Amino acid sequence: MTHPLISPQQAQSADGPFLIAVEKTGEDVRVTPSHNHARGQLLGALHGLLSVGVDNQQWVVPAIHAVWIPPHRTHALRSHGAYSGWNVYIEEAACAPLPAEPCTVRMSALLREAVRRAASWRSAILDAAQLRVAGVILDEIQSLPRERLGLPMPQDARLQRIAHALTHDLADNRRMEQWAEWAAVSPRTLSRRFVDETGFSFAEWRQQARLLRALEMLAADLPVTTVALELGYDNVSAFIAMFKRAMGTTPARYFHSYAADPAPAAASTATEDDAT
Template identity: 60%
Template sequence: MTSYLIRPDLVTSPDGPFLAAAELTQAEARETPPHSHARGQLMGALSGLMSVGLDNQNWVVPAVHAIWIPPHCVHSVRSYGPFSGWSVFITEPRCANLPGAPRAIRTTALLREAVRRAATWPGAELDQTQARIAEVVIDELRASKEESLALPRPEDPRLIRITDALAADLSDNRRLEEWAAWAGLAPRTLSRRFLAETGLSFAQWRQQARVLRALELVADGVAVTTIALELGYENVSAFIDMFRRALGTTPGRYLAAEETNDNAGA
């Protein structure tokens, strides 16, 4: 039996409140196959890990982040293990001034608190107080800065074999030439096709995969030394340097900022 996150009519119908929200806490993994709906959806994580499939990209959603999915955009959703998060559904006319393409954002304490309030509403037309809170959600989304949480997926089966193997073991430090030989490709072909199909070089793709995995582990409170080893770095300093170059801060400061946001929204 399907367990709905929110009443289906609040997702598919243009009628009803212009904004509806729901929160979800679960102990087991949850997977939703590719689908779309007329309302735009903003989905965020509070704890645990969620991924969103959009076109040929996989968007990882670590804690205190969210993904905006415009109306009619086909997407799939998967959570891994224990997870707590939320979703907001906005009617299509109210999406006109919101981003026209999917994007990842880092949420604010104000946005999360407004969503928490909205998730308690019954799904009826909004009163004046509720409408003001709903407008806060829309304003926060409109003003948010885009973050790079997407990992493009190639189409060539040989490249997919490589990316799947890397995703399973990001500590694998084989060079491009070694991966090419393993997959039966010439190094130049691998390099050229990787860039053409993902928009990233092989080295950039692997680093992005490591950054996203690092965000997941940092959000779960895993020790920095353990993260560095899991991602294939010889020492903690090299990992911290990569993290700083990619995100503009160190893992410790990133986690402290998340904890500050959580406390502010509590």
């Protein structure tokens, strides 16, 4: 089991500073099983990519994003390659003005520098200057743009069956009507329940699943052509077009630029055609 970044006692109580920040770079993959604690947690990657599971959602987190996890929410993490990341733990009482639901936020240079400063603190009591920096971190969590990098799972058993089948074979290009017949549900019910239970239409959900898997595969240095074909695209151009609509840039530029630029062009909400 991966060693915790702070002690369980600190994670479960208000002992010590109300805000604790940690940066860590290692040589091993980091895997933390499902757990929860009383402190809220903001986490992100310094380099590379993290996969984070929170409740019934999955997030893929590159270095330009961070995930906010409110107190007492069950979550798990794994790194893609050697772990290089940061975490901020905030005592429960101080989380009241922060988002009540888990979310992904776009990083800012200000938040990155504030976390770096906070990770250097060693005192049990924050002085006036440190409290101001901690306040900046809280303000940034509240105000930074939210990003749709999560993949919520539907609750309906029939839709779950479809979702699990899709995530196991994202190259399966069956249309929604064909999936509905396979799962013994009407197309109208499938369409309505996907939106009600995940916030995505069926086509948007499948694109989101493909996008998150693409980020994982690209972070493992797989060729773009290989990624495109394994995700069910007829050609690499169609995959690159989808990626650019969703992330605001091409895969190559995205992975070469995010470390230097924490805020690339805003992503579009356009989705792929259902038959893609």
